[in-house]
Every structure is written in C-alpha cells, then in structure tokens.
Amino acid sequence: MEIIVAGPGCPRCIATENNVKKACEELGLEAKITHLYDVKLFPQLGIILTPAVVINGQVVVSGKVPTVEELKEILSKMAK
Amino acid sequence: MIKELLMAGFLALEDYIVKHVITCLIPAFLLAGAMVTFIDKTVIIKYLGSEANKIRSFSLASISSFLLAACSCTVIPVASGLYYTGASIGVAFIILWVAPAANILALIYTGAILGTKMVLSRIVSALLMAFIVGWIMVLVFERESKESLLKAEVGGKSIIPKKYLILIILILLSLLSPNYLVRSGPYWHKVLVWTFFTFIMVIYAIINIPKDKIRDWLRETWWFIRLIFPLLLLGVFIVGIIGKILPEEWIKAWLGGKSLSASFFATFIGAVSYFATMTEAPFVDTLMKLGMGKGPALALLLTGPGISLPNWLAIAKVFGVKKALVYIPTIIILGTLVGWFFGNFIF
Numbered sequence: 001m002e003i004i005v006a007g008p009g010c011p012r013c014i015a016t017e018n019n020v021k022k023a024c025e026e027l028g029l030e031a032k033i034t035h036l037y038d039v040k041l042f043p044q045l046g047i048i049l050t051p052a053v054v055i056n057g058q059v060v061v062s063g064k065v066p067t068v069e070e071l072k073e074i075l076s077k078m079a080k
Numbered sequence: 081m082i083k084e085l086l087m088a089g090f091l092a093l094e095d096y097i098v099k100h101v102i103t104c105l106i107p108a109f110l111l112a113g114a115m116v117t118f119i120d121k122t123v124i125i126k127y128l129g130s131e132a133n134k135i136r137s138f139s140l141a142s143i144s145s146f147l148l149a150a151c152s153c154t155v156i157p158v159a160s161g162l163y164y165t166g167a168s169i170g171v172a173f174i175i176l177w178v179a180p181a182a183n184i185l186a187l188i189y190t191g192a193i194l195g196t197k198m199v200l201s202r203i204v205s206a207l208l209m210a211f212i213v214g215w216i217m218v219l220v221f222e223r224e225s226k227e228s229l230l231k232a233e234v235g236g237k238s239i240i241p242k243k244y245l246i247l248i249i250l251i252l253l254s255l256l257s258p259n260y261l262v263r264s265g266p267y268w269h270k271v272l273v274w275t276f277f278t279f280i281m282v283i284y285a286i287i288n289i290p291k292d293k294i295r296d297w298l299r300e301t302w303w304f305i306r307l308i309f310p311l312l313l314l315g316v317f318i319v320g321i322i323g324k325i326l327p328e329e330w331i332k333a334w335l336g337g338k339s340l341s342a343s344f345f346a347t348f349i350g351a352v353s354y355f356a357t358m359t360e361a362p363f364v365d366t367l368m369k370l371g372m373g374k375g376p377a378l379a380l381l382l383t384g385p386g387i388s389l390p391n392w393l394a395i396a397k398v399f400g401v402k403k404a405l406v407y408i409p410t411i412i413i414l415g416t417l418v419g420w421f422f423g424n425f426i427f
Binding site: 007008011012039040042043047048049050062063064065067 | 116117121122125156157158160161164165296299300303307394398
C-alpha cells in the first residue's frame with residue numbers, strides 16, 4: 001500500500017502524518033508512507049485542500065486532520 | 081529594569097487577553113472552527129476555478145477568502161492549486177492577500193481592540209488592494225486563454241446546509257452582541273450578554289447538529305486554539321515590552337501624523353516582519369497610544385499579517401521569483417497609498 005500525506009509542512013500536516021503512521025501501526029499494516037511538501041504537485045494528485053491523504057492514488061482525506069480512528073476505518077477498507 | 085519590562089509584558093497580557101478571552105477569543109475560535117468544518121470549501125474552489133469572468137471571479141475570490149479561515153496551511157496550497165489547475169493568476173493572488181490580511185479571526189479581534197471604524201477600514205482597504213493586485217498580476221502575467229482543469233460540477237451541492245448556517249449565525253451573535261450591544265459599563269455586563277447568546281447557541285447545536293459533526297467542530301476549534309493562542313500570548317507579551325522600550329519621540333517622529341513617509345514606514349515594518357495572526361491588533365494599539373497616526377496604523381494592520389519575509393520566500397518558491405518581485409512591491413506601494421489616503425481623507 002502506498003500512502004502519501006500532502007501538506008506544506010504546517011503543524012496540521014505533521015499531525016496528519018503522525019496519525020497515519022499510528023493508524024498503520026495499530027492495524028499492523030505494511031505501507032510506504034511519504035510526506036509530499038511540494039504544493040505545485042498537489043493539483044496533479046487531485047488535491048485541492050490540505051492536509052490531504054492519498055492512498056494508492058486516491059484522495060481519501062482532504063482539508064482536515066483525520067483522527068486515528070477515521071484513518072483505521074479507511075485503511076482497513078482500502079486494504080481489502 | 082528587567083522587572084519593569086516583565087511587568088509591562090504581563091500588563092499587556094491582562095489588557096489584551098484576559099479581558100477578551102470569554103467574550104471575544106473563545107467565540108472567535110468557535111466561529112473559525114465552525115467555518116472550517118461546515119463550509120464546503122471544495123464547492124467554493126470549484127466555482128473559483130471555473131469562473132472565467134474577471135470581475136465575478138475576483139469578487140468571489142475576495143469574499144471566499146474571508147471564509148477560508150486563518151491558516152497559512154490552507155492559503156498557499158489553495159492559491160497555488162487554483163493557479164496550477166488553470167484559474168486566473170489574479171484569483172490566486174487575491175486569495176494569497178485577503179486570507180491573511182483580512183481573515184475573520186483577526187478582523188474580530190481588531191474590532192474588539194481598535195473599534196468599528198478601524199475594522200471597517202481594514203476590510204474595505206483589504207478588498208480594494210485585492211482587486212488592484214489581482215488586476216496588476218493579470219496585466220503582467222496572464223497567459224493566453226486556457227482550459228481550466230476544474231470543472232464546475234456543482235449542480236445542487238450547496239456551500240453550506242441551512243442548519244449549519246444557522247449555527248454559524250448564532251455563534252456570530254454570541255460574538256458580536258457582547259462587544260457591540262454593551263458599549264460601556266463593567267466587563268461582567270458583556271459576560272452576561274455573552275452567556276445568554278452562547279446558551280441559545282449551545283441548545284441549538286445540541287438539538288440540531290449530529291454528534292459527530294459537533295465533535296469535528298470542537299476538534300477544529302481546538303486546533304485553532306492550539307495553533308494560534310500560544311503565538312498570541314507570546315506576541316502580546318512582546319508587544320507590552322516593546323511599548324515600554326520604544327521612546328515616544330521615535331514613534332511620533334517616524335510613524336506619527338498622516339504623511340506619506342509615515343505610512344511607508346508602517347507598511348515596510350509590516351511587510352518585513354512576521355505577525356502571527358491577531359497579534360497585529362494589540363501591536364498597533366500600543367503604537368497608537370504612543371503617537372502613531374491612524375493612517376499608518378491601518379497600513380500596518382494590513383501588511384503586518386498580510387505579508388512577511390518568510391511569506392515572500394514561500395511565494396517566490398511556489399509561484400516563481402518574478403511574480404514575487406511584482407507582487408511584493410505592489411503590496412508595499414498600495415499599503416503606503418492606502419495608509420496615506422485613509423489618514424488624510426477618512427479618519
């Protein structure tokens with residue numbers, strides 16, 4: 001699974017990245033997590049609002065900091 | 081000496097924070113949190129990206145910047161996202177300017193500290209500058225007509241459902257009524273009015289808003305508090321100390337009156353230094369007590385949070401050096417002129 005956290009490096013984006021890591025850990029999920037800082041690339045990924053989470057090319061969270069619980073739900077759905 | 085300075089810092093904290101926490105800061109953060117949670121920004125942005133008419137898209141960009149709330153987290157990616165997906169460069173820079181220069185949190189706090197006339201001037205001049213900046217950016221940089229990648233597929237989807245709109249109006253009431261209905265009298269009068277309206281707002285929220293939405297709203301509010309409040313405390317403390325150190329004669333000589341040069345200095349200070357959102361209001365208030373003119377004060381209120389050195393660099397990195405070299409001097413020139421104009425003809 002490939003997860004991209006996108007944001008310009010602000011506190012909310014860092015919180016999002018931490019929550020993503022935690023959610024993967026709690027689910028025992030193997031995932032490649034990258035943090036994308038270059039805002040010029042965001043439109044190509046379909047991201048309008050940050051912080052955003054992109055899983056396997058699909059924008060699943062945008063414009064808010066997701067909780068660990070929310071992420072776990074999304075992740076376990078995507079993992080199927 | 082050091083003890084005196086620390087005292088000045090704490091006095092400023094009491095003046096600008098303690099007296100505003102319940103009736104201004106808490107409702108303001110609740111409002112910002114509600115706007116982030118309940119307003120569908122995707123819809124706004126899709127409108128913006130696909131609106132080709134300049135006047136309409138510029139107006140829309142200015143107005144929605146008030147609603148996008150106060151986080152630089154959002155502003156730069158939204159502006160660049162719009163630009164790189166094909167919106168007018170004018171729209172991108174209007175958002176880049178209005179969102180920090182006239183965001184809702186800062187406006188509310190400016191009103192509470194500096195009064196209605198100053199906050200109205202701030203709104204009007206921010207919008208005026210936005211249109212001119214947008215127009216200049218278009219004149220210099222707009223490429224040939226291009227297809228926008230963002231199509232407006234917004235049929236039927238509203239920006240905000242009615243029940244959330246009512247909630248936002250109720251929060252606004254709890255925020256504005258203590259500060260505008262109660263103009264004199266002791267502070268507890270304000271608290272009383274605040275309690276009344278907040279009570280209505282809370283009852284409404286409990287009855288009409290789903291629990292998980294309330295949780296989202298409070299979480300966003302808490303984010304704003306966590307991000308902004310420490311900076312505000314620190315900023316106000318420093319403001320108190322600066323007010324103590326700076327000799328009055330200097331302020332009067334450099335920033336007093338309504339001359340073009342005073343306005344330019346105020347603009348320049350604001351353009352270079354970083355003001356965490358909301359801290360510009362107590363800073364300007366302190367300088368005004370020491371003799372700063374109203375025109376220069378307005379200029380500093382606008383450019384203080386509007387642009388700063390770190391923000392110059394970010395803009396140059398995202399949009400390119402050339403655009404930054406047009407945008408920043410334009411803002412400095414406009415800020416100077418606005419300060420001078422308002423100082424001489426409005427205040």
